[in-house]
Amino acid sequence: MAVRKLGSIRFRARSAGALLLPALWLMTAGSAAALDNGLAKTPPMGWNSWNKFHCNVSEKLIRETADAMVATGMRDAGYVYLVIDDCWQVDRDAQGNIVPDPKRFPSGMKALADYVHSKGLKFGIYSDAGRMTCQKRPGSRGYEFQDARQYAAWGVDYLKYDWCHHGKQNSEASYALMRDALAKAGRPIVFSICEWGSTKPWLWAGDVGNLWRTTGDIQDCWDCKRKWGGLGWTQILDQQVGLEVYAGPGHWNDPDMLEVGNGGMTTEEYRAHFTMWCILAAPLMAGNDLRNMTDEIREILTNPEVIAVDQDPLGKQGVKVRDDGDLEVWAKQMADGSRAVALLNRSTKKQEIAVQWTEIGYPAHLKAAVRDLWKKQDLGTATGRFSAEVPGHAVVLVRIRP
Ligand code: GAL
Numbered sequence: 001m002a003v004r005k006l007g008s009i010r011f012r013a014r015s016a017g018a019l020l021l022p023a024l025w026l027m028t029a030g031s032a033a034a035l036d037n038g039l040a041k042t043p044p045m046g047w048n049s050w051n052k053f054h055c056n057v058s059e060k061l062i063r064e065t066a067d068a069m070v071a072t073g074m075r076d077a078g079y080v081y082l083v084i085d086d087c088w089q090v091d092r093d094a095q096g097n098i099v100p101d102p103k104r105f106p107s108g109m110k111a112l113a114d115y116v117h118s119k120g121l122k123f124g125i126y127s128d129a130g131r132m133t134c135q136k137r138p139g140s141r142g143y144e145f146q147d148a149r150q151y152a153a154w155g156v157d158y159l160k161y162d163w164c165h166h167g168k169q170n171s172e173a174s175y176a177l178m179r180d181a182l183a184k185a186g187r188p189i190v191f192s193i194c195e196w197g198s199t200k201p202w203l204w205a206g207d208v209g210n211l212w213r214t215t216g217d218i219q220d221c222w223d224c225k226r227k228w229g230g231l232g233w234t235q236i237l238d239q240q241v242g243l244e245v246y247a248g249p250g251h252w253n254d255p256d257m258l259e260v261g262n263g264g265m266t267t268e269e270y271r272a273h274f275t276m277w278c279i280l281a282a283p284l285m286a287g288n289d290l291r292n293m294t295d296e297i298r299e300i301l302t303n304p305e306v307i308a309v310d311q312d313p314l315g316k317q318g319v320k321v322r323d324d325g326d327l328e329v330w331a332k333q334m335a336d337g338s339r340a341v342a343l344l345n346r347s348t349k350k351q352e353i354a355v356q357w358t359e360i361g362y363p364a365h366l367k368a369a370v371r372d373l374w375k376k377q378d379l380g381t382a383t384g385r386f387s388a389e390v391p392g393h394a395v396v397l398v399r400i401r402p
Contacts, residue, residue, distance in 0.1 A: 033207040034250040037183065039190045040210035041249045042311040043283045044158070046081025046124065047074070048257050051218070051287030055087035055135055058104040059112050066119045068290035075121060077302040078311065079286060081158045081190065082116050083124030086135045098127075098138060098147055113155035124158030124190070125151060129174040130166035139165060140178065148181035148189075156189055161209075163195035171199040175208045192254065192283075196229070197239070202246035202253060211254040211283050215239050218256035220264030222393060223346075233259065233273045234346060240280055244317040247281055253317060254283050261288030261297035271374065272344060272395040274300050278310035279318035279330045279342050279397075305373045306397065309340040318342070321359040327351060327390075331360045338401040340373075345390040353396070354387035360400070368402045 047065060049057045066082055069075045088109075091099040100109050113123040127147060128139035140147045140161070151159060161178055163171065175193050182189045193201055193209035201212035215236050216229035223232040236255045247253045258277065260270045277284060286301055293301075309332060318332030318340065326347035332340040339360045343353035357364050370379040370386050374397055379386075388396045 034248065035179065035191070035207050035210055036250075037188060037191070037210070039188055039250065040252065040283075042313065042315065043252050043281050044081055044190055044192075044211065045078045045284040045307075045311075046083055046122070046158070046286070047079060047290060048083040048085055048124075048160070048285045048287055050085035051220070051257050051259055052262055052289050057084050057087055059107055062112055063115055064291050066116050066121055068293075069121060070119050072290055072293060072298055073302050074286065074290060074298075075119070077304065078307055079284070079301075080120075081122045081124045081285070083126065083158055083160060083285065085126045085160065086133050086162070087137060088125065089127075089133070089137045092138050092143070096143055096146055098143070098150060109154040109156075117155060122157035123155055124160065125154075125156050126160045126162065128162040128164055128166075129171075129178065129195075130162075130164055130169065132165040134162055134164035136165075141166075141169070141174075144178050144181040145184065148178065148185040151182075151189065152185035152187035156187070158190040158192065160192040160194055163198065171195050171201070172204045172208065175201075175205065179208050194254075202243050206246065206251045210250060211252040213254045213256060214243060215255060218259055220259040220262040222265060222269055233276070237276055237280075240317075241320055244319050247315070247317040249313075249315040252281060252283055255280060257283075257285040257287040258301075259287055260300055261286070261293055266393070267296050267300070268391060268394040270297065271300050272393065275306065275342050275374075275395045275397045276330065276344065278306050279332050279340060281310060281312070281315060281317040281332070284310055303374070305371075305376065305399070309334070309373070309397070309399070312340075322355070327353045329353065329355045329359065331355070333361070334399075336401070338399055341386070341398050341400055343388055343390050343396045343398075345392060345394055348392040350389055350391050352387055353390050354385055356385045357383075362400075362402065366402050368400045371399045371401075373397045373399055 090101045116123040130139045131141045132139045191209045193212035197214040205212040219230040221232040223234045243253045312334045314335035316333045321331050322329035328344040330342040364384045367383045390396050
């Protein structure tokens with residue numbers, strides 16, 4: 001099968017001077033059967049509580065965040081799913097129904113979902129395929145159909161489903177069970193698989209979930225690596241190489257939620273992180289405090305031309321076409337035949353980075369218009385190649401249109 005063959009190609013991650021299989025990224029997206037729930041035709045966009053707030057979630061935070069999503073222009077930029085991560089749940093009642101924390105969510109989940117919906121947003125929630133969530137709250141194991149019915153009754157539109165405390169469970173079977181439970185519950189619910197890439201979900205999740213995490217948890221740093229498995233965003237980026245063939249409309253690789261605006265990186269570093277997530281056609285789940293966001297961060301998260309790269313209807317994940325050690329070129333094929341090209345400088349000093357047309361599937365003699373998507377400036381036309389000076393730990397993002 002074509003998918004497997006493509007999947008077995010070995011990629012050289014970050015070796016110096018490597019021109020990477022230039023034609024690969026032009027190939028058709030891979031998964032044989034895609035989950036047919038009609039959702040996530042472009043990568044889902046929204047906000048999730050985990051990266052900034054961890055267990056400190058409440059209906060107050062969610063209501064204020066809903067208000068902020070509207071006031072900051074995030075909703076209108078496309079961020080519609082407001083997702084409560086771990087810790088909203090405390091128990092099960094005598095009938096086995098999941099019980100939200102009565103102190104933190106005194107009005108209940110239905111009222112909260114109604115409020116979120118009244119703002120023109122969609123409501124998301126979190127559970128776990130095992131006995132307990134990662135923070136030791138009740139998981140959905142053995143309660144899949146009951147929980148799915150409950151979510152639908154509350155008005156849930158998105159479920160993130162984690163993988164802690166799963167014992168000897170089989171991942172594909174466990175996630176397929178919740179997929180079927182959601183389908184039976186009778187409400188369209190985006191299904192977000194979160195098993196950290198541990199059983200290679202890209203190989204089996206195309207017809208199980210709308211998105212699947214590919215790695216351990218993102219950290220708010222450029223390239224750190226935590227002993228327990230947390231990763232800076234460039235570490236995560238390296239692990240996306242080769243997964244592009246498995247993504248497409250309705251089923252996406254998920255390199256984890258955004259850290260943009262959480263304080264651990266510079267504005268340029270956040271811009272680079274956001275750019276690369278858009279090149280990857282990654283789900284864009286903001287993870288910062290939207291109630292206190294600087295203008296600079298808001299401008300990164302809401303730049304319409306950059307978001308359009310992520311949300312392009314062709315649904316192609318971008319690929320690394322050149323790797324010169326610290327200097328990388330990534331390209332994403334767009335529905336109109338243009339290319340979004342990111343020149344990424346991972347070193348700490350300013351350097352020139354060039355892209356050759358032949359690396360992005362264009363003939364060398366082709367004349368093309370180049371636009372800088374962050375500067376919002378047309379740079380004129382170029383033939384055969386384009387190059388730019390890129391500051392350290394930064395990116396230049398252009399759209400190249402023949
Ligand atoms: C992790 C997951 C995180 C967050 C956390 C909650 O497994 O990767 O994104 O959901 O659990 O406990």
